[in-house]
Amino acid sequence: MFKWFGKVNYTPYTKVSDFAQYLKDGHLMGSRCKKCGATSFPPRADCGACMSGDFEFYELSGKGKLHTFTKIVAAPTGFEDVTPYIVGVVDLEEGGKALAWFGDTIPEEGIQIGMEVQMVPRIFEELEEIKVYYSLEQPGTTWAKTDSR
16 A cells, blocks of 8 residues: 555555555544554554554544745756745644645745644545645645545
């Protein structure tokens, strides 16, 4: 499933592999430690606070506040055709941080640290291997998928 993110996972098994299927089905998930309650996004198989491996998935709203951002004008190989672009780090409302591209609903001149944003997964299903990235949009921007389980 992690090949959907553009990289092949050579590990034979991972406890968080369901994350990719949840995302494909339209559910943005984090993990919550059953021992101490610590939360994480992206999901972690082992708790960063107490190192317990006993966790559960929980659904995130994608709502958050912009922690920081930067404009990329000298892009790494493979991204030259999309420069310039702006990426931001968002503190998610339910816990965790995420790195995402700014989407079309937020103009560059409107970007401010601390502003409320909506993180929206973007899935390119027309490709054989699903590719995923996240965009930061105006609060209230929605996305939905049909559950294929």
